[in-house]
Amino acid sequence: MAAHDGSPRYHHDNLRSTLLSVARALLEEGGPAALSMREIGRRAGVSAPAAYHYFNSLDAIAAALAEHGFAELSESIAAALAGPRRNLLAGGIAYVAFARANPGLYRLMFGEGFQAYSRGNEAIRALRMQVYRQMKDDLEKHLTPGNVPNAALFLWSLTHGLALLTIDGQVEPGADPDAKVEDILKLAGMGLPAAR
Amino acid sequence: MAAHDGSPRYHHDNLRSTLLSVARALLEEGGPAALSMREIGRRAGVSAPAAYHYFNSLDAIAAALAEHGFAELSESIAAALAGPRRNLLAGGIAYVAFARANPGLYRLMFGEGFQAYSRGNEAIRALRMQVYRQMKDDLEKHLTPGNVPNAALFLWSLTHGLALLTIDGQVEPGADPDAKVEDILKLAGMGLPAAR
């Protein structure tokens, strides 16, 4: 079969990355539960078992997507921390913005997503810890060392919780979502408003 | 067939509640992903379609479990708020303790759990909002009204995030988990420790 026409070729050009991008689209359309080997194959114009040449299982595809996601998230936070505002608040805003922009991916990264309680999760837990570490490292520039561990867990819990509640539709978005996030995260810096 | 011997009877005595308790056990063993119509039937000693006399779908069983969970959680929080400490801190500790005691259920209540983005979730979102409302109502006793919305979202995010990170194994438990939770939640009341 000639290679220059549009007819479907037996050898796909770059199947591995096609599979991943198709899977990502699927993930954002229907959440982690919508990831399906057969549907991925279908959309890539290939039969389902073809994917097994590049990934051992559906979980492996999910893990690759999550890995990408962690890299993106980490980079996005780093950019915010190094940006014009140069502070933790900017990092937190970037964190929640990432979740809002990629809700399916964020759920995959931090939700059950995988066969819950199974092995593959070890790698994911490590990647999560890396995000945590990133936050912690920045905190060390601002706090006395003894306070860092609790402060880090405090901030991570707050940001993570806010991100999840946001993509779960439990927060009415409002006109400027970033501003709303900023309002909430600011409370972390000054504690609760004064009692009346 | 006589009814007084131990032989399996055609009519199960109280199948509906048996199904629910079996499902709950399954949920805590393997998380929301482990919920399976056929396995539920198997454990209840009944064939799978039997369950359809009491529930329209697997999602309906999950929804019933979640509903129970919200009632339990709400009651547990209310008890803490009315208990000897009578403050929000006690409520937050109870909240996280509930998640730690019922991780599978908590994930079902607040995770994807269901066919993500599907209809059934409307009821769940409403039940979540009820928990939120409970927290908000208590906050109104302590804050000037204008501050309540943001403070409530702030506290819910923090508590929810901490609960999830805890059951996801991202927080090293330590000797007294409740004390650790208390340490973190206390930071909400006084903001971050002073900069050095």
Next chain:
DNA sequence: GATCCAATCTTTACAGTGTTAAAATCATGC
């Protein structure tokens, strides 16, 4: 250029799932 090889993809098949439809069984009213 012909031939072989390894990589790539397809077909086929198996075990499992949720769910529906029809048939069987039972408990209970008359």
Next chain:
DNA sequence: GCATGATTTTAACACTGTAAAGATTGGATC
């Protein structure tokens, strides 16, 4: 004692992930 309605079963359909075996292809070697 029998019919009725509630309960449960069996059989079947369409779907899933994945393993095994075969078909196809591009590229290296002669």
